[in-house]
Amino acid sequence: MNALEIKDLSKSFRSNFLYKKTTILKNVNINVKKGTIYGFLGLNGAGKTTTIKCILGLIKPDHGTIRLFGEEAEKVSSRASIGFLSESPYYYDYLNAKETLALSGKLSSLSNKKINERSAKIISLVGLEGKENLLLKKYSKGMLQRIGLGQALINDPDFIILDEPFSGLDPIGRKELRDIILSLKAEGKTVFFSSHILQDMELIVDDIGILRNGKITKEGKLKDMVKKSIKNPVSYSLEDLFLKEITK
Amino acid sequence: MKIKAIALNTFKEAVRNKIFYLLIFFGIFFSFSSKLISILTIGDTLKILKDIGLASINFFSVIIAVFTGINLVYKEIEKKTVYFILSKPVERRDFILGKFLGLALTILVALTIMISFFSIFILLFSGTFDPYILLYFIFLFTELLIVISISILFSSFSTPILSSIFTIILYLIGHVIWTFNEFKYKFINPIEKIFAYSIYYLFPNLEKFNIKGAIVMNDPINIKIIFSTLAYGIFYVSAILLISIHIFKHREF
Numbered sequence: 001m002n003a004l005e006i007k008d009l010s011k012s013f014r015s016n017f018l019y020k021k022t023t024i025l026k027n028v029n030i031n032v033k034k035g036t037i038y039g040f041l042g043l044n045g046a047g048k049t050t051t052i053k054c055i056l057g058l059i060k061p062d063h064g065t066i067r068l069f070g071e072e073a074e075k076v077s078s079r080a081s082i083g084f085l086s087e088s089p090y091y092y093d094y095l096n097a098k099e100t101l102a103l104s105g106k107l108s109s110l111s112n113k114k115i116n117e118r119s120a121k122i123i124s125l126v127g128l129e130g131k132e133n134l135l136l137k138k139y140s141k142g143m144l145q146r147i148g149l150g151q152a153l154i155n156d157p158d159f160i161i162l163d164e165p166f167s168g169l170d171p172i173g174r175k176e177l178r179d180i181i182l183s184l185k186a187e188g189k190t191v192f193f194s195s196h197i198l199q200d201m202e203l204i205v206d207d208i209g210i211l212r213n214g215k216i217t218k219e220g221k222l223k224d225m226v227k228k229s230i231k232n233p234v235s236y237s238l239e240d241l242f243l244k245e246i247t248k
Numbered sequence: 249m250k251i252k253a254i255a256l257n258t259f260k261e262a263v264r265n266k267i268f269y270l271l272i273f274f275g276i277f278f279s280f281s282s283k284l285i286s287i288l289t290i291g292d293t294l295k296i297l298k299d300i301g302l303a304s305i306n307f308f309s310v311i312i313a314v315f316t317g318i319n320l321v322y323k324e325i326e327k328k329t330v331y332f333i334l335s336k337p338v339e340r341r342d343f344i345l346g347k348f349l350g351l352a353l354t355i356l357v358a359l360t361i362m363i364s365f366f367s368i369f370i371l372l373f374s375g376t377f378d379p380y381i382l383l384y385f386i387f388l389f390t391e392l393l394i395v396i397s398i399s400i401l402f403s404s405f406s407t408p409i410l411s412s413i414f415t416i417i418l419y420l421i422g423h424v425i426w427t428f429n430e431f432k433y434k435f436i437n438p439i440e441k442i443f444a445y446s447i448y449y450l451f452p453n454l455e456k457f458n459i460k461g462a463i464v465m466n467d468p469i470n471i472k473i474i475f476s477t478l479a480y481g482i483f484y485v486s487a488i489l490l491i492s493i494h495i496f497k498h499r500e501f
Contacts, residue, residue, distance in 0.1 A: 056335045059500040076337050084335040090328035092257065094264045106253035107336035151332070 001070050003159050003190040004032035004055070009064035011050055024050045026214045028064070032192055032207070037185050039201045039222070040194040041242055042211035048194045049087065051211070052163055056084060068159060080108065083157035087164040089144030093137035097128055097147050100136065101154050108155035115154070122150040127176060141168035149180065160184060162193035166200050178204050202238040210245045218245055250338050251346040258350025259357075262316050268358070275308030275362040280369060294374050299464045301369070302384060305362045306460070310419065312358050313392045317351050317399030318411040330501055341493045344400065348489060351396045359389055380463045383474070390481035391457035395419055397488040398452075404496045422454030429453075452484050 009028040012021050024047045032038045042048045053059045055066055055073050066073035069081060091100055098119060105115035123132050126146040136144065145168050152160060162181075166174050174197070181191050181204055195201050201208075202222070209219040218225065218241075226241060262268050282300030286293045324330040324347075333343055363385045371377050398418050402411035428448040435441040456477045462469050 053501070056331075058331065058334055076339050079335065079337040082335070084331075086328070086331050086335075088328070090331050092261065092329055092332075094261055095257075099260075103253055103257055104332075104336065107250055107333060107338050109249060109337070155336075 001034070002031050002067075003034045003036075003069060004030065004038075004192060005065075005067040006030040006051070006055075007065045009051065009054060009066065010062045011047075011054060011059065012062055024214050025054075025061075028211070028214070028216050030209055030216060030219065032190060034069075034190055035185065035188050036206040037181060037191045037204050038193070039205035039208040039238075040192060040211065041198075041201070041208055042194070043246055046211045047214045048211055049163060052084075052161055052194070055161065056082070080155070081158045083152035083155065083160040085145075085148045085152045085160075085162045085165055087167065089136075089139075089141065089148050091136055091144065091147065091151070094135060096135050097123065097132040097150070100147055100151055104151035104154045110155060118154050118156065122153055125153070125180065126150045142170060142173050145169055145173070145177075149177070153184075158189055160189055160191045160193075162191065162195075164195055165193055166195050166197045174200055198237075198239045198242060208238070210242060212246055251342045251349065254333065254338075254343060254346025255350035255353060258320055258347050259353045261320060262351070262354040263357070268312065268316070268354070271308050271312050272358050272361055275305050275358075276365045278304035278308070279362065279366045283369075283373075294370075295464045297370065297373060298378075298381075299460065301366050302381075302460050302463065305359070305366060306388060309355065309359050309362065309388065309392055310395060313351070313355055313395045314399055314412060314415050314419070316354060317396040318403045318408050318415065320351065321347055321400050321403040322408045322411065325501065328501070334501065340497045340499075344404070344489065344493050344496050348397060348400055351400070352393055355392050355396065356389060359385060359392070378463070380459075380466075380469070383469065384459055384463055387457040387459050387477065390478055391454055393485050394422075394452050394454065394481060394488070397485045397492070401488050401492040401495070404492050404499065418451065419454065422452045423458070424455075425451045425453050426455045453480075456480060 007029055009025050009030075010023070011025040012023040014021050028047070028051060030038075030040075030051075040048055040051070050059065054061050055068070056079065057074055057076070060074070068078045071078045092103075095103065101119040101122060102115050105118065110118070119132075123129055126149050128143065128146055128150070131139075131143065136147065139147065145165065149162075149165065152162070165177055165181075169177060178200060181193070184191055185204075193201075205222050207220060208222050208225070210217050222238065226238065279301035282297045282304070285300055286296040289296055324333070330343070334340065363381065367377065367381050370381065395415065399411060399415045402414045406414065425448060428444050431444065435444050459469060461467070
């Protein structure tokens with residue numbers, strides 16, 4: 001059983017003006033193996049966030065199925081095993097980091113004892129020691145990304161979705177985040193993330209899927225894909241592969 | 249537990265906003281200023297104090313209910329904090345109920361503060377505590393529950409400006425809709441009659457909750473009317489919340 005299985009996922013939206021239909025996703029198929037790091041690539045507007053929203057039940061697919069550890073993603077209970085970090089920091093700015101983690105834990109049905117235990121560990125993991133009592137309205141974008149990651153991990157999820165997690169982070173922050181993602185993998189967690197920063201992605205992903213105009217054009221092990229297309233083994237990289245894929 | 253977490257978070261958001269305290273202050277200030285107005289008018293001073301004081305509390309609590317209600321739900325969608333909540337194992341039903349209960353708690357606190365100050369004010373002036381003020385508090389709170397459920401309903405699919413306009417219009421209609429009940433016998437045409445009945449039963453009759461006149465005039469209030477009015481309020485709130493939940497369940501973010 002895969003951690004995530006998406007079959008024939010299609011989604012279109014109707015614009016308010018003239019009620020015109022725009023298709024965003026066309027029969028998307030994705031398979032994410034348990035305990036791996038999956039890089040989800042695509043240009044802006046390719047449909048990455050729409051796919052993630054479908055997985056989270058924020059929008060309903062027109063067609064297709066999504067299963068998380070065998071359970072249908074449209075069921076609310078499937079989200080108990082998910083941790084989600086959104087692209088932009090959409091959190092309550094009148095709360096501090098501790099309160100944000102507590103709220104996140106309560107929404108995941110954690111006990112107060114468990115919340116306290118996890119919060120202390122997470123504050124340290126995301127590097128926010130000493131800043132936990134500061135209101136989020138006073139946080140920088142990088143700090144918000146850190147608390148965003150923290151709230152995603154509070155319920156100790158088996159499947160972690162990170163939408164553009166490196167945006168807003170400085171080089172040290174990016175390195176720390178890569179280490180956190182790798183440590184999550186070492187704990188047996190599955191990480192599914194989208195990013196434009198291909199250099200970071202290349203360093204940590206096992207598998208990739210490239211989304212172009214709402215369709216998955218390439219999916220598989222990064223190592224195999226880079227090898228297969230190789231002409232010049234020295235200069236070939238994920239960036240070359242991605243650029244080739246989206247311009248062909 | 250999830251509903252409680254959302255409700256407490258909603259309450260926290262409201263009480264960490266300075267405008268909330270400003271509106272409570274104005275509510276108290278204007279209810280106290282009834283003393284000043286009573287000097288300028290002829291008649292029973294206590295009646296004037298109660299009339300103007302309770303009207304001030306009513307006005308500012310409605311303002312708090314309408315604007316807090318509309319802003320808090322719409323802001324969740326506009327600022328996309330709703331992603332944070334709904335990406336957790338939280339039913340959309342629980343989100344709406346949590347928001348409603350959080351707002352209800354906010355209104356309860358605001359109303360309790362205003363009514364407490366006003367009761368002390370009346371006690372100091374007349375030397376007696378008027379228990380009907382407590383009944384006024386319960387009726388006004390029930391009316392405000394209808395107002396916040398309406399504001400949640402509109403803000404679950406509309407913008408804050410439109411939601412404010414719709415909620416205020418419904419609030420005003422709610423205070424004049426009783427006239428349809430008076431006039432419905434005058435309609436002879438069956439279509440007109442059905443229309444009048446439909447309008448009367450569709451919109452909330454908020455005037456049912458207005459017992460200010462009875463308090464000011466010291467008129468007795470029938471216990472049956474008290475319970476039937478409260479039951480009407482609970483029924484109406486439940487119906488609107490069910491519609492809001494249905495709309496919110498089908499909404500895409």
